[in-house]
Amino acid sequence: MSAGALHDRVATSLVRAEQRYTAQRRQLVELLAGAGRPLSIPEILGTQPGLAQSSVYRNLDTLERAGAVRRVQGADDFARYELDEELTGHHHHLVCTVCRRITDVELSARHERALDRALEEAAERSSFRALSHRLDLFGVCADCAAGPAGPGV
Amino acid sequence: MSAGALHDRVATSLVRAEQRYTAQRRQLVELLAGAGRPLSIPEILGTQPGLAQSSVYRNLDTLERAGAVRRVQGADDFARYELDEELTGHHHHLVCTVCRRITDVELSARHERALDRALEEAAERSSFRALSHRLDLFGVCADCAAGPAGPGV
DNA sequence: CTACTTGCAAATGCTTTGCAGGAGA
DNA sequence: TCTCCTGCAAAGCATTTGCAAGTAG
Numbered sequence: 001m002s003a004g005a006l007h008d009r010v011a012t013s014l015v016r017a018e019q020r021y022t023a024q025r026r027q028l029v030e031l032l033a034g035a036g037r038p039l040s041i042p043e044i045l046g047t048q049p050g051l052a053q054s055s056v057y058r059n060l061d062t063l064e065r066a067g068a069v070r071r072v073q074g075a076d077d078f079a080r081y082e083l084d085e086e087l088t089g090h091h092h093h094l095v096c097t098v099c100r101r102i103t104d105v106e107l108s109a110r111h112e113r114a115l116d117r118a119l120e121e122a123a124e125r126s127s128f129r130a131l132s133h134r135l136d137l138f139g140v141c142a143d144c145a146a147g148p149a150g151p152g153v
Numbered sequence: 154m155s156a157g158a159l160h161d162r163v164a165t166s167l168v169r170a171e172q173r174y175t176a177q178r179r180q181l182v183e184l185l186a187g188a189g190r191p192l193s194i195p196e197i198l199g200t201q202p203g204l205a206q207s208s209v210y211r212n213l214d215t216l217e218r219a220g221a222v223r224r225v226q227g228a229d230d231f232a233r234y235e236l237d238e239e240l241t242g243h244h245h246h247l248v249c250t251v252c253r254r255i256t257d258v259e260l261s262a263r264h265e266r267a268l269d270r271a272l273e274e275a276a277e278r279s280s281f282r283a284l285s286h287r288l289d290l291f292g293v294c295a296d297c298a299a300g301p302a303g304p305g306v
Numbered sequence: 307c308t309a310c311t312t313g314c315a316a317a318t319g320c321t322t323t324g325c326a327g328g329a330g331a
Numbered sequence: 332t333c334t335c336c337t338g339c340a341a342a343g344c345a346t347t348t349g350c351a352a353g354t355a356g
Contacts, residue, residue: 156318170308172310173310173311175311175312177311177312178311204313205310205312205313205314207313207314207315208311208312211312212311212312230321
């Protein structure tokens with residue numbers, strides 16, 4: 001998706017939620033779009049000096065309520081944020097238990113269909129109305145397997 | 154698994170970790186075994202009056218390090234604990250976004266195999282050494298769909 | 307006996323909130 | 332101009348930790 005189209009769609013979401021698309025919110029959306037993986041608040045503050053921590057929390061929360069951003073839980077105490085799947089496409093996560101980094105990964109269409117069928121079966125058996133799913137792989141990423149660099153943020 | 158066999162296996166895990174199997178730890182293990190779903194600390198403290206909160210946190214942590222208990226993250230801020238899959242069998246979770254309750258669910262062997270193949274493909278493509286996975290369904294449980302009861306703990 | 311456990315209370319650290327000034331429409 | 336947004340500082344809250352007394356082995 002082009003940057004223009006991305007901003008248009010986020011802007012629409014915000015308007016629906018009666019919120020403004022301010023410079024800082026644009027900045028956050030572009031950062032998340034460029035990262036291609038979920039970012040933690042410390043990571044965001046580290047690359048964008050000058051942002052107030054509370055404003056980042058508040059704006060990510062606003063963007064989440066508007067449906068443009070999603071909050072994901074990794075292997076540590078930090079929340080991470082990524083663009084909503086409607087903007088990035090459906091994907092899953094590789095969570096490195098060494099450096100705590102989360103990487104996006106997509107399944108082939110065939111495997112994703114198989115997964116959906118499995119989930120339908122499970123939900124139906126429990127009379128559960130499923131709205132979304134989360135599939136994470138925990139392990140060691142290529143970087144950490146190659147050389148011990150220690151955990152980052 | 155019988156209660157005796159369960160305690161034997163937990164005891165072995167604790168011995169390996171050079172920890173003792175005290176009365177409170179037995180109590181926690183039996184509670185988790187009887188619940189059949191992950192429990193939060195508030196839930197545990199609610200049903201077991203007299204336990205010190207800090208001791209519950211510490212003992213669940215000890216049991217987790219020993220490999221007898223697993224900590225899982227739901228849809229709210231509370232951590233939940235369940236017996237390790239080695240004791241309960243591999244399973245996944247239905248997370249109700251209304252009452253926050255987590256329910257265990259198993260996939261059929263066929264679907265579980267399909268899932269494993271999909272994960273292998275994804276891990277290999279990213280040179281990721283996968284150690285475990287987490288598959289959660291988010292939605293509304295049967296109880297909450299039937300009648301609005303409001304979120305519990 | 308010696309080391310691990312427990313309970314209480316205080317501390318920790320991510321996240322949220324109150325408030326006063328600034329900016330979008 | 333009116334409402335929303337921002338930054339700073341202070342507060343919230345689940346979780347962790349220090350310490351002294353209790354207990355397993």
